[in-house]
Amino acid sequence: MRNKLRHRIGKRDPKAYWELPHVEGYPLILAVEAFHEDGSLGFSSSSTANYLYGIRHTPSWDDAGNLVVVSEDVAQHEYGGKVIPSGFFNLPETEYISAVLWTNAGTVPKFTRMALAGPYPDPDVTMLRFGSMYDPDPNAHAPLPFAYIVGDPGTPDETWGQEAILFHNPKAKYPIPLDLFETFTEGRIESGQYLDIMKGGFVPFMSMSHLIDGRGHRQAAMSFGDAAFEVLERTYARQDARM
Numbered sequence: 001m002r003n004k005l006r007h008r009i010g011k012r013d014p015k016a017y018w019e020l021p022h023v024e025g026y027p028l029i030l031a032v033e034a035f036h037e038d039g040s041l042g043f044s045s046s047s048t049a050n051y052l053y054g055i056r057h058t059p060s061w062d063d064a065g066n067l068v069v070v071s072e073d074v075a076q077h078e079y080g081g082k083v084i085p086s087g088f089f090n091l092p093e094t095e096y097i098s099a100v101l102w103t104n105a106g107t108v109p110k111f112t113r114m115a116l117a118g119p120y121p122d123p124d125v126t127m128l129r130f131g132s133m134y135d136p137d138p139n140a141h142a143p144l145p146f147a148y149i150v151g152d153p154g155t156p157d158e159t160w161g162q163e164a165i166l167f168h169n170p171k172a173k174y175p176i177p178l179d180l181f182e183t184f185t186e187g188r189i190e191s192g193q194y195l196d197i198m199k200g201g202f203v204p205f206m207s208m209s210h211l212i213d214g215r216g217h218r219q220a221a222m223s224f225g226d227a228a229f230e231v232l233e234r235t236y237a238r239q240d241a242r243m
Contacts (some may be wrong), residue, residue, distance in 0.1 A: 001030055001088055001100065018096035027098035027174040029166075033106050041104045044132075044205045045165045048102050049187055050074060052167050053194055054087025059141045067139040071193060082144050089169045093221040098172040101184075105163035109209035114158055116152040126152075126221040131207030132236065134198060142239035143205050145232030147225040149218070151207075156172055156202040159183040165196070 002163060003146060008014035018028050032048070034040040050056050058070045074086040111173040116127050127150040132143035148155040161183030168176060168188040178197070210228075212221045 001032065002084065002091070004030055005091065005093060005097070011121060011136050016093070016096070025174070027172070028096055028175070029099045029101050030097055031101040031103075033103055038130070038229065041107065042151065042206050043104060045102050045104075045187075048100070049167060049194060051077060051086055052088045052100055053189060054090060055194060057194075061139070065139060067141060089171060094169065095171050095173045097169055097175045098174050099169055100167045102167065103164040104206055107115075110158070113150045113209060114160075117155075117158060121151055124217075126212050126218045128210040128212070128221040128225045128228075129207050130210075130225055130232065132205045134203035134205065142236040144203070145229050145236060146202075146207075147229040147232075149221060149225070161185075161199075161201075162202075163206065 004017070008016060009020065017023055025184070029103055034043055046057075054074050056072050056074050058072065060068050060070065062068055076083050076085050086163075087090070088100075089097070113127060113129060116122060116125075127148050128147065130145070130147035133146045135144045161181060164183075165185045165187050166176065166181060168178070168186060170189045178188070185199065185203060187198070188195060208220065210224055212224070214219075
């Protein structure tokens with residue numbers, strides 16, 4: 001994102017993105033997705049929020065078992081000997097970046113799931129979707145697991161905005177209206193605190209798909225889903241241990 005901020009177009013009269021005639025005076029959104037290593041699509045958006053706003057949240061619980069979240073400022077990030085300043089939205093000229101759109105689901109499996117659950121069902125295959133979702137318990141620190149057969153009655157409807165988060169720049173020169181995108185989760189700073197505005201009852205943080213064909217494909221998918229759910233359930237139960 002810092003490279004996009006610094007990039008200039010044209011040799012004779014180099015211009016930043018927001019200075020181009022078709023962009024100048026309009027909101028500008030940077031869209032990002034992590035493909036930097038195997039398994040990176042399983043990461044949540046929390047590290048992106050930390051970098052954009054220069055914050056870090058630490059959980060603890062009081063004697064009554066209530067979750068207490070402490071927010072602290074982060075000055076820099078270091079990885080592999082490289083150090084960069086934190087707080088992207090605090091950098092010079094980022095007022096021209098209205099928001100950053102993050103997702104870990106802009107992939108072929110999403111298109112396949114939406115096709116199978118919608119206009120193109122295929123009786124010769126079964127697709128399983130499993131992953132982690134938002135836990136509405138106000139004292140929860142870890143997500144909930146989920147697993148379901150794509151297209152089955154009563155399963156969640158998948159939208160294009162699922163697993164996508166629009167991080168609003170609090171200093172944007174051309175801000176994005178909060179409800180412009182109906183299904184995106186929206187991150188913003190309110191009264192000095194970071195908030196996620198979630199839409200809908202089913203809010204997945206990450207998911208994976210498993211497509212099975214051949215004889216007994218449905219039963220095989222259901223068995224795989226049961227096993228995946230149990231692993232996720234044990235993993236998140238350990239993460240949610242009260243500290």
